[in-house]
Amino acid sequence: MLKQLQTDYPLEACGLLAGSDYLATRLYAIDNILHSPTTYEMDPRQQVKALLEIEALGERLLAIYHSHPQGPQTPSATDVAQAYYPEAIQIIVSLEEPAWPVVRAFTVRDGRVDEISWMVV
Numbered sequence: 001m002l003k004q005l006q007t008d009y010p011l012e013a014c015g016l017l018a019g020s021d022y023l024a025t026r027l028y029a030i031d032n033i034l035h036s037p038t039t040y041e042m043d044p045r046q047q048v049k050a051l052l053e054i055e056a057l058g059e060r061l062l063a064i065y066h067s068h069p070q071g072p073q074t075p076s077a078t079d080v081a082q083a084y085y086p087e088a089i090q091i092i093v094s095l096e097e098p099a100w101p102v103v104r105a106f107t108v109r110d111g112r113v114d115e116i117s118w119m120v121v
Helices: 002-008 044-056 077-081
Strands: 014-020 023-030 060-068 089-094 102-109 112-116
Touching: 002 060, 014 044, 023 044, 044 060
Parallel strands: 060 089
Antiparallel strands: 014 023, 014 060, 089 102, 102 112
16 A cells, blocks of 8 residues: 555555455555545546455455645545545545655544554554
8 A cells, every 4th residue: 555655656546445354455556537646536447346346255345545645644624525435444644754654544424533543464
């Protein structure tokens, strides 16, 4: 995930994490069709293909991730407004210092943002 986001810097990059039992085992890097440093929109074909594969494998969408090339480390107002999958964790990767990414995870439900803990295993 970090390699993809750093490679696409200074543009926002995005993707999905899938798995089961709260353990992400699959990453789906998805193109940002807006090619923007401040916003993203997932390529709809790639997104649908990934979601169909996740379902076919009997897994579930666990997280949606994207970068904030210039910060902040929290979901923007746009991120909150476009949180269309409230069951999925929102992972924000701030690349204000590209060599030192800051990764934070949040739930976004009904406009409410709560930071959650996570770990890499």
